[in-house]
Amino acid sequence: MSEGITLEELQLAARNHGMPLEALRHEITPLGLHYLLVHYDIPVVDPAAWRLTIGGLVDRPLELSLDDLRAREPVSLPVTMECAGNGRAHLEPRPISQPWLAEAIGTAEWTGVPLAPLLADAGLATDALEVVFTGLDRGVEGGVEQLYERSLSIADAEGDGVLLAYACNGEPLPPQHGFPLRLVVPGWYGMTSVKWLERITVVAEPFEGYQMITGYRMREHEDDVGTPVTRIEPRSLMVPPGIPDFLTRRRFLPQGPVTVEGRAWSGWGPIEHVEVSTDGGASWHAARLGDPPGAAAWAPWWFDWNAPEGEHELCVRARDATGRGQPEEPPWNIGGYSNNAVQRVPVTVTA
Amino acid sequence: MSEGITLEELQLAARNHGMPLEALRHEITPLGLHYLLVHYDIPVVDPAAWRLTIGGLVDRPLELSLDDLRAREPVSLPVTMECAGNGRAHLEPRPISQPWLAEAIGTAEWTGVPLAPLLADAGLATDALEVVFTGLDRGVEGGVEQLYERSLSIADAEGDGVLLAYACNGEPLPPQHGFPLRLVVPGWYGMTSVKWLERITVVAEPFEGYQMITGYRMREHEDDVGTPVTRIEPRSLMVPPGIPDFLTRRRFLPQGPVTVEGRAWSGWGPIEHVEVSTDGGASWHAARLGDPPGAAAWAPWWFDWNAPEGEHELCVRARDATGRGQPEEPPWNIGGYSNNAVQRVPVTVTA
Numbered sequence: 236m237s238e239g240i241t242l243e244e245l246q247l248a249a250r251n252h253g254m255p256l257e258a259l260r261h262e263i264t265p266l267g268l269h270y271l272l273v274h275y276d277i278p279v280v281d282p283a284a285w286r287l288t289i290g291g292l293v294d295r296p297l298e299l300s301l302d303d304l305r306a307r308e309p310v311s312l313p314v315t316m317e318c319a320g321n322g323r324a325h326l327e328p329r330p331i332s333q334p335w336l337a338e339a340i341g342t343a344e345w346t347g348v349p350l351a352p353l354l355a356d357a358g359l360a361t362d363a364l365e366v367v368f369t370g371l372d373r374g375v376e377g378g379v380e381q382l383y384e385r386s387l388s389i390a391d392a393e394g395d396g397v398l399l400a401y402a403c404n405g406e407p408l409p410p411q412h413g414f415p416l417r418l419v420v421p422g423w424y425g426m427t428s429v430k431w432l433e434r435i436t437v438v439a440e441p442f443e444g445y446q447m448i449t450g451y452r453m454r455e456h457e458d459d460v461g462t463p464v465t466r467i468e469p470r471s472l473m474v475p476p477g478i479p480d481f482l483t484r485r486r487f488l489p490q491g492p493v494t495v496e497g498r499a500w501s502g503w504g505p506i507e508h509v510e511v512s513t514d515g516g517a518s519w520h521a522a523r524l525g526d527p528p529g530a531a532a533w534a535p536w537w538f539d540w541n542a543p544e545g546e547h548e549l550c551v552r553a554r555d556a557t558g559r560g561q562p563e564e565p566p567w568n569i570g571g572y573s574n575n576a577v578q579r580v581p582v583t584v585t586a
Numbered sequence: 587m588s589e590g591i592t593l594e595e596l597q598l599a600a601r602n603h604g605m606p607l608e609a610l611r612h613e614i615t616p617l618g619l620h621y622l623l624v625h626y627d628i629p630v631v632d633p634a635a636w637r638l639t640i641g642g643l644v645d646r647p648l649e650l651s652l653d654d655l656r657a658r659e660p661v662s663l664p665v666t667m668e669c670a671g672n673g674r675a676h677l678e679p680r681p682i683s684q685p686w687l688a689e690a691i692g693t694a695e696w697t698g699v700p701l702a703p704l705l706a707d708a709g710l711a712t713d714a715l716e717v718v719f720t721g722l723d724r725g726v727e728g729g730v731e732q733l734y735e736r737s738l739s740i741a742d743a744e745g746d747g748v749l750l751a752y753a754c755n756g757e758p759l760p761p762q763h764g765f766p767l768r769l770v771v772p773g774w775y776g777m778t779s780v781k782w783l784e785r786i787t788v789v790a791e792p793f794e795g796y797q798m799i800t801g802y803r804m805r806e807h808e809d810d811v812g813t814p815v816t817r818i819e820p821r822s823l824m825v826p827p828g829i830p831d832f833l834t835r836r837r838f839l840p841q842g843p844v845t846v847e848g849r850a851w852s853g854w855g856p857i858e859h860v861e862v863s864t865d866g867g868a869s870w871h872a873a874r875l876g877d878p879p880g881a882a883a884w885a886p887w888w889f890d891w892n893a894p895e896g897e898h899e900l901c902v903r904a905r906d907a908t909g910r911g912q913p914e915e916p917p918w919n920i921g922g923y924s925n926n927a928v929q930r931v932p933v934t935v936t937a
Contacts, residue, residue, distance in 0.1 A: 239590015239592060245675060246835045248599040252600070266760060276830055324596060336597060409618050410616055478627065
């Protein structure tokens, strides 16, 4: 990190939070440990007055209460979610926004209503191209006052596992995770899973809202139109072994056998290989891979290490079924998105 | 903030988190929004194997399972908790540790067993002076490997409302808040409320553990022995009105009537006055004060403001029944504790 974090970045870091990496031990992240990014403010919502509208280019516009949604057949799905800006603070120069290191992750079990049958009930017009999701959180960004809004193609909106979720880990959605309803789009970075959802609008033109055209694009310079940020790149993270120093978070562990453990995921396909290095990436060794709790959730892995006394740098990297992997050095982009460079954990092994 | 936040501070800020201030709207902070400081790592605890021991200078040492504790008469208590380091990042020069701004707060309803009857069951020896509380979280701090430990005088340990809590907001303690059991000491800064509690030891000498003698002392320079950090100084915080700019968090609101709201608390006595300034502290006006949900919890307040177009700085300050108040400028100390200087919220009011 070349330069110190600014007050503006710290204000964001104090509000939002990552998942402490020792919580990788949990297959389903306990409430309160899942990463959290609130774009503007957590809005106040009266669930009795709240309605979801489905409109725009549909044959039968719908207005649904929370009870209407709960009356439909529910689906529960474990989904690993990650912020598109995870890893941003490791980039140099550092893009100025929420300064994530590696912890902007979590896996919740979301319960709700599949979106595709709801869209079928509304009936898409023949010229329908995209579905726009509008949340209730309002703010100013890049000088533009806005509600938080994102769109998906019809095919992506109708995709497997796309849910309107009203519960998380068996509890009603907490306010910070989108109460009373949020979109959950498995495999995509978290910005897609619009919280405090109030309006779904089917449109015939590509949606050009701020969060599609200005935010969440891979751009190399300010004049670059760039390409949209979409699915989650592969990543593996380990539970840092041993015990930490409070301030530096450096790890200390005794010499001898230790099982290093963690989880790996990708929004593009199943994880096929996880490799661990104990020498800073000079050599790599296969980890044992377990089954994920669902197609859109992380897979556990384990690596047995006979830790010798001394200073070491542990690294881990994953590769998915599409051949996508993790770079040793992060490729830079202007918004600081999708930095899935390998995790590096320095450890001191004592006699 | 004179200098940029370092990587070490950012690592702490990414793990720990404050309460987004719009959550001041909730009398009881929803799970996941309460501030969180984990000193070392969240430990793994098997609740079936876990036991609480009460030993040292007692007549009848006790070993209690979670079921034993649940079988006793439970007490539920809303308690406002605050980190002793809240406000640290506003000090100049900035003490290097968890870089809190103002959000290290929360009010939970804790349920558990009062401590005093348990100590009576164990029977204190005549030379008993202090009670030492040992948690399961282990780490290195100031070069010393340690379990997290803090002590209280017998009188403070037997004080009103001191609980061993196994539930939070009606749910089993989340891992990050001390599962399966934590101490809750109403009115004291959070470092006192030891999490992942495993051992209670009655001793005849002042306990000289790291978190008593080195950490959590008000010291003016490195050689100053200082005085212990104990109870929570008065503070009032407002929900920042209007809507935020994403990056700067600056607030925007339309001109006209607005009710500014917030909550105020003190660990020394009931809140008696809350005052608001709309001109950066040049003039102060009384806010309406409501009843707190309990003696150890924050009190709500409201202030009606007819916001005129332009740039303003809103401030709020509280005073308690003991006469303690909030300074306009924070007094500095080496650990960055107890900074309860008045909150300042710049707002832009538009026509």
